[in-house]
Amino acid sequence: MNNSLHPLYNGLAIPFAGIPQADAGQFLQTILDAIDRGRRIVSYFGIPGQDAVTLVCVLADKSEGRLGVTRTAAGGGHFPSLANLCPQAQLFEREIAEQCGLIFDDHPWFKPVRFHRPFTPGRDAWNRPAGEPIPVGVMDYFQVEGPEVHEVAVGPVHAGIIEPGHFRFQCHGEEVFHLEISHGYQHRGIEADLFGGPHPRTLHHMETLAGDTTIGHGQAYCMAVEALAGLKVTPRGEVLRGIALELERLANHTGDLGAIAGDVGYLPTSSFCGRIRGDFLNMTAVLCGSRFGRGLLTPGGTVFDLTQGQRDDLLRRLAEARRDLTGAIDLLWNTPSVMGRLEGTGTVSLEMALELGMVGPAARASGIKRDVRHGYPFGIFRMTHLPVATAFHGDVCARTMIRWQEAQKSMDFIDEQLRQLPSGDHRVTTSPLAAGQLVVAMTEGWRGEICHVAITDDLGRFARYKVVDPSFHNWPGLAMALRGQQISDFPLCNKSFNLSYCGFDL
Amino acid sequence: MTDIIIHCSVALLMPPLLLGVINKTKAAFAGRVGAPYFQPYYDLFKLFRKGTVFSETTTWVFRAGPVITLAATLIAALLVPLGRHAAPLSFSGDMILFAYLFGLSRFFTTIAALDTGSSFEGMGAAREVTFSCLAEPTLFITLITLARMSKSLSLSTILTYPTPANWLAAGASMLLLVGALFITLLAENSRIPFDDPNTHLELTMIHEVMVLDHSGPAFGIILYGAALKLFVLGAVFVNVALPLTTGNPLADWGIFIAAMLGLAVTIGVVESVMARLRMVRIPQLLVGATILSAFAMLLVLR
Numbered sequence: 001m002n003n004s005l006h007p008l009y010n011g012l013a014i015p016f017a018g019i020p021q022a023d024a025g026q027f028l029q030t031i032l033d034a035i036d037r038g039r040r041i042v043s044y045f046g047i048p049g050q051d052a053v054t055l056v057c058v059l060a061d062k063s064e065g066r067l068g069v070t071r072t073a074a075g076g077g078h079f080p081s082l083a084n085l086c087p088q089a090q091l092f093e094r095e096i097a098e099q100c101g102l103i104f105d106d107h108p109w110f111k112p113v114r115f116h117r118p119f120t121p122g123r124d125a126w127n128r129p130a131g132e133p134i135p136v137g138v139m140d141y142f143q144v145e146g147p148e149v150h151e152v153a154v155g156p157v158h159a160g161i162i163e164p165g166h167f168r169f170q171c172h173g174e175e176v177f178h179l180e181i182s183h184g185y186q187h188r189g190i191e192a193d194l195f196g197g198p199h200p201r202t203l204h205h206m207e208t209l210a211g212d213t214t215i216g217h218g219q220a221y222c223m224a225v226e227a228l229a230g231l232k233v234t235p236r237g238e239v240l241r242g243i244a245l246e247l248e249r250l251a252n253h254t255g256d257l258g259a260i261a262g263d264v265g266y267l268p269t270s271s272f273c274g275r276i277r278g279d280f281l282n283m284t285a286v287l288c289g290s291r292f293g294r295g296l297l298t299p300g301g302t303v304f305d306l307t308q309g310q311r312d313d314l315l316r317r318l319a320e321a322r323r324d325l326t327g328a329i330d331l332l333w334n335t336p337s338v339m340g341r342l343e344g345t346g347t348v349s350l351e352m353a354l355e356l357g358m359v360g361p362a363a364r365a366s367g368i369k370r371d372v373r374h375g376y377p378f379g380i381f382r383m384t385h386l387p388v389a390t391a392f393h394g395d396v397c398a399r400t401m402i403r404w405q406e407a408q409k410s411m412d413f414i415d416e417q418l419r420q421l422p423s424g425d426h427r428v429t430t431s432p433l434a435a436g437q438l439v440v441a442m443t444e445g446w447r448g449e450i451c452h453v454a455i456t457d458d459l460g461r462f463a464r465y466k467v468v469d470p471s472f473h474n475w476p477g478l479a480m481a482l483r484g485q486q487i488s489d490f491p492l493c494n495k496s497f498n499l500s501y502c503g504f505d506l
Numbered sequence: 507m508t509d510i511i512i513h514c515s516v517a518l519l520m521p522p523l524l525l526g527v528i529n530k531t532k533a534a535f536a537g538r539v540g541a542p543y544f545q546p547y548y549d550l551f552k553l554f555r556k557g558t559v560f561s562e563t564t565t566w567v568f569r570a571g572p573v574i575t576l577a578a579t580l581i582a583a584l585l586v587p588l589g590r591h592a593a594p595l596s597f598s599g600d601m602i603l604f605a606y607l608f609g610l611s612r613f614f615t616t617i618a619a620l621d622t623g624s625s626f627e628g629m630g631a632a633r634e635v636t637f638s639c640l641a642e643p644t645l646f647i648t649l650i651t652l653a654r655m656s657k658s659l660s661l662s663t664i665l666t667y668p669t670p671a672n673w674l675a676a677g678a679s680m681l682l683l684v685g686a687l688f689i690t691l692l693a694e695n696s697r698i699p700f701d702d703p704n705t706h707l708e709l710t711m712i713h714e715v716m717v718l719d720h721s722g723p724a725f726g727i728i729l730y731g732a733a734l735k736l737f738v739l740g741a742v743f744v745n746v747a748l749p750l751t752t753g754n755p756l757a758d759w760g761i762f763i764a765a766m767l768g769l770a771v772t773i774g775v776v777e778s779v780m781a782r783l784r785m786v787r788i789p790q791l792l793v794g795a796t797i798l799s800a801f802a803m804l805l806v807l808r
Contacts, residue, residue: 152625152709159718160706174629174785263710265702265782271536337699337780345784487629488785491707 004030005059005068010376013227013439016455019056019071027072028082031057035086038062040357042442043451044092045466046100048120051075053100056464058440058453065376067440074102077123081107088357091472097125099191111139114184114505119192136184137166144170144177152487156185163501171487179482179490181475186505194465198225198433207294210469210503215241215248216445217467217503218297220452223378223441224465225299228433228456233379235422237301242380243417244284244293244302246410249446251280253361253403253410254325256498260400261332263492264341272328279321286310286317301427315418322411329404342397346481346493349394358477360448360470361402362497366394372444379443386413399496433460445470447500469503509591512759517583520763521733522546524740524770531774546733553726561719564621571618572724576731578611583734586741587662589762590751596662601649604661605642608694611731612638619716626708630715633785637693637700637712640792644690647799648683652746654806655679665745673749682802684747689795691743691773693788695736698777700788710785740769 004022008014022030031041039059047054052075059068081104083090093104094113101123104110110125115136118124128134137156149172156164164185170178190205206221207214219241226233233241258273281291288296288304296302306314332338348358353366363370371388373381389405391398433456441452448470457463478497482490526543533540542548560568584595585604616634619627653659655676656667673680693700696713708715717728744765752758783791 150625152629154709159708174633261781263705263707265698265705265777266780267532267536267778271538275537335779335781337783340787341781341784486785488710490709492710 004070005034006070008067008069008438008440009065010067010372010440010442011223011227011378013434013437016436016438019069019438022070022072024072024074024079027055027057027070028080030070031059031082031089032085034059034068035088039068040354041086041088041092042067042449043440043453043466043468044089044096045453045464046074046096046102047455047464048100048118048123049073053079053096053102055079055096055102056438056453056455056466058451060376067376069438069440077101078103078105080105081110083107083109087355087476088473091476101125109142112184114187116184116187116189119195136187137182139182141168141180141182142170142178144172146172148172149177154490165501167490169482169487169490174486174488176482176485176487176490179479181479183475183501183504186502188502188506190506191465191467194462197462197465203298204294207297209467209506210445210447210471210500211292212252213248213445213447213450213469213500213503214293215244215297216443216447216450217452217469218293219245219379220441220443220450222297222299223443224439224452224454225430225433227439227441228437228454228460229299229431230434231300231428231430233301234425234428235380236305236424236426237428238380239417239422240287240302240304240306240426241297242384243414244287244296245379245443245445246414247280247284247287248293250321250407250410250414251277251284252446252498253407254280256495257329257332257400257403257407259495259498260342260396260492261338263495264338266332266335266338269328269332269338272324272331276321276325276328279317279324283314283317283321286314298427298430300430301425303427305426306421311418311421315415318411318415318418325407332400339397341492342400343393343395345396345489346485346496347393347395348477348481350392352480353394353477356476356480357473358448359473360444360446361399361406362474362477363448364388364390365398365402367392370449372442372449376442378441380417381444384413384417386410396492396496435460447471447498447503448474467506469500469506471499471501471504474499475504509755510594513588513591513594514584516588516759516763517734517737520766521730521737522550524736524766525733527767527770528774528777531771532778535775535778546729550726550730553729554723556722558722558724561622563623564719567614568618568621568719569724571614571621572720572727572731574614575611576727576734578607578614579731579734579738582607583738585661586738587665587745588741589758590666590745591755591758592662592666596660598659601653601659601661601664605645605649608645608735609642611735615716615728618720622719624719626711626715627718629709630712633712634716637788637792640789640796641690641693644686644792644795644799645694647796647803648687648690648746651679651683651799651803651806654803665742668746668749669751670749676806679802679805680746682798682805684743686795686799686802687743687746689791689798691736691739692776693792693795694739695732697773699780699783699791702782710782737766740766744769 004026006019042060043058052073056071098112101118103125115134152169154167156166166182168180207218209217254273255277258270262270284293285291348366350367353363369388374388435458438455443450451468453466455464481493525546530540585600587593616631619631652664656664701712748765
């Protein structure tokens, strides 16, 4: 039993001072013990201070619906690394090193994540000179040597219309031995900008953390602010948010299903899904006027209400889209050549997914029952439980199947909620944020678990605001899925994960 | 003389139309209107009016690639009889020349790709030669089988040999040959299920990735050459698969053109109803085609 893990719940604020400060050994042992018992790292970040970096780690429990938080102070510029014992800490430690200039000793892959300057000028973990620009993606890549081994570099400029990222393959003929993924091309400095927030633009920044996850990130931010301000969102506001979140999931899952069909060269589903995705986006536009849900959410509820006419319109559109989508997806399952292409490609085993701490549809496709809506319910999902769809094989086919099953459940959910829309107001007025608090706000975006952690200072401003996009957990999963695969299967595997570049780069 | 003029004009003008028909068919299956039938012609005109960029790392090989490829395919087009009319060029043994003209054009496409030094193009070239090693025997065995049936080594005789009567006499062989030739036609022209001509994913392409560095008129020549190759191999297929002859030269030309358009629709349907194969499965299908043609030869030789 370790006593330095302080319990807390999704979307509830606790006093930051109430979290006991552990010493370094106790802090690391707490994390290791928790992971041994099946917990996982949700967020792990540093707060740069005068002479020490405060490290905060949020761990999720497997079953109890409860989170745990622990903190320590790391002075002297060095800290022991956990990455060798616990691979899911690997990226978090590199991120802390880059942001706070803390050097993690014995880290196996100690290189920058996003290639930006540290929060505190001059405290650079790699002693990069302050005057010179930092070229993104320039680092020592892992290399395989031997006869007939060759290296293929893809990106950051791609042939298709996707975001920039660099992929380094170590290949033996057509077989991939190792894939290393390098990011940072989309880094905007969102977290650095949030010190001393919230600013008037903060909500808009949150909505565009990952452009396709407006509601997911927007709601996580609103939940954090509401918890700090002591607001209670009305039932109608919660239902409207839930509908918007599921519409976002539907639009993206539909787009992904079409893109997967397109990647294997199966045109009918690809074309139909492209159009039906537009139908779901247009339904979001009925809610707020923006196809991507921009400007719908605000701390305290939603900016727009739903009229009776709009409700009926949505129900009608939903029924039509459901019919079309079912037809388009059934084509996919009924075509043997498509199934032959998807099955057994890019497999991530259950053990691997657990070890890497993967989240979202990619984790559920490997058999992990992990869904924030179910495990740490928030908003309307505290009242209505969506079943969690899981698969076992962890291959591209499983990830495709999970998307379709989730899409069906989301359509059921929206239909049900629209028919029993609670009356009352959709918005409450805001109040100032409480001082000296910590809140963890988690939502289930369409890519998986989104985690925002806000810590306020004595004046009720953000002393630190940490964002973890599901892509941060899942990119290593893609790299592992490619091991032993054909390099020609990479685009299909990549599409089946469809991770965010800007959500990772922040 | 009239036939030679018609032969040349059909062979020169029709190929891009086949691509237009394929694309229109695929669009219909996808519930779209699709690009106009003549879009491939517009694209070629556009490309021929553009400038060309040559990488500094490339040599004359890179520039020669498209030209030699097109020239070889054009000569091959003169060797194939179209619509039951003898080809403008024919001599005993021209079937060997025909097969190796494609070998020459492939050699220059791959060596021009290697000339760029790009890892993608290297991968594409490796794939192209691997798969063509497996596709070439099928074409050869098919031609040998037909040569054996028609007791000739000239394509003009070989490919006009299948008449309704001859077809029925050797029905089993002919059916096997038609199957083998259709698979070869799809493989040689980088169509689904072997390659996806519409993909933009550089890691999965075979033919498209080899020509990534070509631009402007050079790229136009490549596109036109690819369409011509589809036309030539399609004409071989139509000659074997459709032994109809009316005796009226103009009617035969009409039947031929209709058959080519029908073939384009068929390719479009195949591309619409199935997905691309995994790359490791492609050799299996190609070897399967070789076995089909080998069986056809066995039946003829017995």
